[in-house]
Amino acid sequence: MKRTARLLPAVFALALVAAACGGDDDEGGGAASPSAANLQGQTIEVAAVWTGAERDNFTKVLDEFSKQTGAKVTYTPTGDNVSTFIGSKIEGGAPPDVAVLPQQGVLVQLVGDGSLKPVPDDVKQAVSENFAQVWGDLASVDGQLYGVYFKAANKSTMWYDVAALENAGVQVPVETWDDYMTAAQTVSDSGVTPVAIGGSDGWTLTDWFENVYLSQAGPEKYDQLSKHEIPWTDESVVTALETLAKLWGNNDLIAGGAKGALQTDFPTSVTDVFAENPKAAMVYEGDFVAGVISSETKAKVGTDANFFPFPKAGDSPAVVGGGDVAVALTDKPASFELLKFLASKDAGEIWAAAGGFTSPNKNVDSSVYPDDVSRAIGEALVAAGDNFRFDMSDLAPAAFGGTVGKGEWKILQDFLGDTSDPQATAAALEKEAAKAFD
Amino acid sequence: MADRDVTTTGAGEQPAPVDRHSQAAEEPDGGAATARRDVIPGIPLPRRAKHRDPDRAGSTWAWLFLLPALILLGAMVVYPIGYTVWRSFYNAAGSAFVGLENYGDLFTDTATFTALKNNAIWVAVAPAVVTAFGLIFAVLTERIRWSSAFKLLIFMPMAISFLAAGVIFRTVYDQDPNRGVLNAAIVSVHDTFIESGEYQGIRPRDTDQLTARGGGFVTADPVPASEPVQIGFVALPPDRVPSDAVQAVPPPDGPGLRGVIWLDFARGGGGKPNQIDPNEVGLPDMSVQAVQDGRTVDSAKTGPDGTFAFPELTSGNYTIRLPSSNFGAAFNGVTWLGPTLVTPAIIGSYVWIWAGFAMVLIGAGLAAIPRDALEAARVDGATEWQVFRRVTMPLLAPVLAVVLVTLVINVLKIFDLVYIIAPGSTQPNANVLALQMYLASFGGGNNQGLGSAIAVALFLLVVPAMLFNIRRFRQEKR
Numbered sequence A: 001m002k003r004t005a006r007l008l009p010a011v012f013a014l015a016l017v018a019a020a021c022g023g024d025d026d027e028g029g030g031a032a033s034p035s036a037a038n039l040q041g042q043t044i045e046v047a048a049v050w051t052g053a054e055r056d057n058f059t060k061v062l063d064e065f066s067k068q069t070g071a072k073v074t075y076t077p078t079g080d081n082v083s084t085f086i087g088s089k090i091e092g093g094a095p096p097d098v099a100v101l102p103q104q105g106v107l108v109q110l111v112g113d114g115s116l117k118p119v120p121d122d123v124k125q126a127v128s129e130n131f132a133q134v135w136g137d138l139a140s141v142d143g144q145l146y147g148v149y150f151k152a153a154n155k156s157t158m159w160y161d162v163a164a165l166e167n168a169g170v171q172v173p174v175e176t177w178d179d180y181m182t183a184a185q186t187v188s189d190s191g192v193t194p195v196a197i198g199g200s201d202g203w204t205l206t207d208w209f210e211n212v213y214l215s216q217a218g219p220e221k222y223d224q225l226s227k228h229e230i231p232w233t234d235e236s237v238v239t240a241l242e243t244l245a246k247l248w249g250n251n252d253l254i255a256g257g258a259k260g261a262l263q264t265d266f267p268t269s270v271t272d273v274f275a276e277n278p279k280a281a282m283v284y285e286g287d288f289v290a291g292v293i294s295s296e297t298k299a300k301v302g303t304d305a306n307f308f309p310f311p312k313a314g315d316s317p318a319v320v321g322g323g324d325v326a327v328a329l330t331d332k333p334a335s336f337e338l339l340k341f342l343a344s345k346d347a348g349e350i351w352a353a354a355g356g357f358t359s360p361n362k363n364v365d366s367s368v369y370p371d372d373v374s375r376a377i378g379e380a381l382v383a384a385g386d387n388f389r390f391d392m393s394d395l396a397p398a399a400f401g402g403t404v405g406k407g408e409w410k411i412l413q414d415f416l417g418d419t420s421d422p423q424a425t426a427a428a429l430e431k432e433a434a435k436a437f438d
Numbered sequence B: 001m002a003d004r005d006v007t008t009t010g011a012g013e014q015p016a017p018v019d020r021h022s023q024a025a026e027e028p029d030g031g032a033a034t035a036r037r038d039v040i041p042g043i044p045l046p047r048r049a050k051h052r053d054p055d056r057a058g059s060t061w062a063w064l065f066l067l068p069a070l071i072l073l074g075a076m077v078v079y080p081i082g083y084t085v086w087r088s089f090y091n092a093a094g095s096a097f098v099g100l101e102n103y104g105d106l107f108t109d110t111a112t113f114t115a116l117k118n119n120a121i122w123v124a125v126a127p128a129v130v131t132a133f134g135l136i137f138a139v140l141t142e143r144i145r146w147s148s149a150f151k152l153l154i155f156m157p158m159a160i161s162f163l164a165a166g167v168i169f170r171t172v173y174d175q176d177p178n179r180g181v182l183n184a185a186i187v188s189v190h191d192t193f194i195e196s197g198e199y200q201g202i203r204p205r206d207t208d209q210l211t212a213r214g215g216g217f218v219t220a221d222p223v224p225a226s227e228p229v230q231i232g233f234v235a236l237p238p239d240r241v242p243s244d245a246v247q248a249v250p251p252p253d254g255p256g257l258r259g260v261i262w263l264d265f266a267r268g269g270g271g272k273p274n275q276i277d278p279n280e281v282g283l284p285d286m287s288v289q290a291v292q293d294g295r296t297v298d299s300a301k302t303g304p305d306g307t308f309a310f311p312e313l314t315s316g317n318y319t320i321r322l323p324s325s326n327f328g329a330a331f332n333g334v335t336w337l338g339p340t341l342v343t344p345a346i347i348g349s350y351v352w353i354w355a356g357f358a359m360v361l362i363g364a365g366l367a368a369i370p371r372d373a374l375e376a377a378r379v380d381g382a383t384e385w386q387v388f389r390r391v392t393m394p395l396l397a398p399v400l401a402v403v404l405v406t407l408v409i410n411v412l413k414i415f416d417l418v419y420i421i422a423p424g425s426t427q428p429n430a431n432v433l434a435l436q437m438y439l440a441s442f443g444g445g446n447n448q449g450l451g452s453a454i455a456v457a458l459f460l461l462v463v464p465a466m467l468f469n470i471r472r473f474r475q476e477k478r
Helices: A002-020 A052-069 A081-093 A104-113 A123-130 A131-140 A162-168 A177-188 A204-228 A236-249 A257-261 A268-273 A289-296 A333-342 A347-352 A370-385 A406-418 A422-437 B002-013 B020-026 B030-036 B056-087 B101-108 B110-143 B147-160 B162-172 B181-193 B342-367 B371-379 B384-412 B416-421 B431-442 B448-476
Strands: A042-047 A073-077 A098-101 A149-154 A157-159 A283-284 A306-308 A320-330 A388-390 B210-213 B215-218 B229-234 B257-263 B287-292 B295-301 B309-310 B319-321
Touching: A042 A333, A052 A073, A052 A333, A052 A347, A081 A098, A081 A104, A098 A104, A098 A149, A104 A320, A123 A131, A123 A333, A131 A320, A131 A388, A149 A333, A149 A347, A149 A370, A149 B431, A157 A162, A157 A268, A157 A289, A162 A177, A177 A236, A177 B309, A204 A236, A204 A268, A204 A283, A204 A320, A204 A388, A204 A406, A236 A406, A236 A422, A236 B295, A257 A406, A268 A283, A289 A306, A306 A370, A320 A333, A320 A370, A333 A347, A370 A388, A370 B257, A406 A422, A422 B295, B101 B110, B110 B147, B110 B342, B110 B384, B110 B431, B110 B448, B147 B342, B162 B181, B162 B342, B162 B416, B210 B342, B229 B319, B257 B287, B257 B319, B295 B309, B342 B384, B342 B416, B342 B431, B384 B448, B416 B431, B431 B448
Parallel strands: A042 A073, A042 A098, A320 A388, B229 B257
Antiparallel strands: A098 A320, A149 A320, A157 A283, A157 A306, B210 B215, B215 B319, B257 B309, B287 B295, B287 B319
């Protein structure tokens, strides 16, 4: 133990030098032929955004990797801005060996800079065995796989107050958008406002739109619209807006009416449903709503609060979400070995069992999730298979998809305030998108 | 080096304790120091008469003293201003010269133009209102006994950071009366005078049968007295169902116009629309009026099972009216932070913060007014109002002008309150130049060319006010 401890800094320094020299050299004193069971004496550095409980759980995964391979893994938290952190590390000549990127845009950017190492065949194989094809595609640039999606977020979850829906006699899950409208009307008839919308935050509205659009227009159109290959004035966009208008345009169905919704931020929209004096019965947002419910209200997720998958506006089951992708910045054998491990069922199950985690890995046994709600979230994500798509507004330039008071956020807020003219809204979206994408 | 020489010389000639370090520093460069000594006698030393001999050597030293400050000013004020002006002529990426295009965008870009407009409103309203309040407070507190306590109270908001004040007012202006204190006050006053009905917010199941009129409902068609009426309502919150309500029943047979008004919704589901099902309760104590030819001919109230009857009305057709007293109008307060009121609301919070500042300055000005002038006016028979209008105000005018102009400069730069108080949905309506500058440059717009142009415009707007203040200070010096 002591010897390794003394050796470590030396190995680490060597790694730094190697990286600084361009990273092409072979490891000085590394194992000649590393296999899954023998990476003894190697050290790699992993950088990710996670802190607190998430960090602890990720460390459990890394510990298991160390146990299996003998490699030592150090964890570095990146802070909120991952691309800045990694950029400055690369600039300084000492990139972390493996980084977990929370945005696909960063992956594309780093590939463009030539900072990422393409993964070898055994990692490719692990990815294709364990994930739906879409996850491999999302981690690829120009057909070359660069990483492993380890953690995912499901943003197609409609949360509801169990008592309110029981009182109204609404059967869950509500499968289709038409059924959802009927259910909303029934809840409204029962004397409870059916839906709370956090319209003061524009991103909640883009998520509504994306869920409707993905299942209605289908994944191909969704991809095209994400890349602005079809204009926002496309008929499919107008149809999706008209679909949304059925709910957004009906003041009886929205807590506080459209005007009130525009004054409600996301956390308030959640507490409006689950706090002591509920103002609404349902609220839509991603799986992180569970966290808000637990921290802000007395409602218990699973008994007082539950969710069903976002009702399908079209034919295809669709899940919109996000994900964290692990990539290699050095071509050390241990880096790739870690990616292969993160693609495995074991790695996913360790964190899944610890909670607060959704695995996109289709082979992860869903029985390891600690409760029914997180199990259902994970199962819905895997069930969507290749119909999973990233949050479209996250993929768009920030000026269009991520700025308060601008672009898609603002235009959809205006649309929530006045749903009378979907055509004009689509035209406004197209105008802003054209400006941001060129 | 030069600085150190000076300190040494000063310290050496003063009877003050001699610094060991400076002495040591003096030794090694003895030759150079003597070479410079011939310059030194010209320096005006502390406690000697100043400006006696303003020769060239003196001004050299003065410049040397100013150098550090000049370097700092240059690096942190002049250079950024110059760079901002330069940057404003380039495009978003900073790669191509675009001339005055960014300045054109100031007026064509809707977001920036709104910001410009709002800034104009701010400048026109906020300083004037703050000064007015400051004047009123200053004049009033001059006369009262507990003036210090009162002044402290008014001045207190100045001690709160803008960010904290913004957070406070975000809550004050909250739409929900349970959170926003302003709406809580308004709603409770409203409810004191206009009582909301027991069945506020409910709506008829069949909108063909009942139409809304004057806050209440009437049957769309007159109903014959011989035919019992069934009127179903929905959307009564479970916790507001009257405790005496019992299972609704079809109206019993009997003479006259009869009917039932019930909650057409069975808890837990399973009910059919427009039909009295098990678990559907009557709506008791609802007042019902029978109207014929625009005249109310009879009125009644429903029982616990929702039934009502007009035994007298045995023939003819009647319109059934459920007057507005049953329903009341739901009042949710004012949307302070909606598109129309957001700027006035934020100006309100600004006034709250700055009124104390104006009060203190104006109060100081008031205290400096010679009492005998006021006394003389009073002796001459002037009323208090005349004294205030004709004597106090003119004497106070310079102070008021300084307060006003200082506030104008301050208001032009307003950023934090708008950024914090305006919710995302109405931020574009509340936008001001400083905020737009930030948003355009860093907040997702990432167009630092336009951002720089806005910054330059803002600078140009502030300059006249600054020049005015500087001129004032100069005049006062003379």
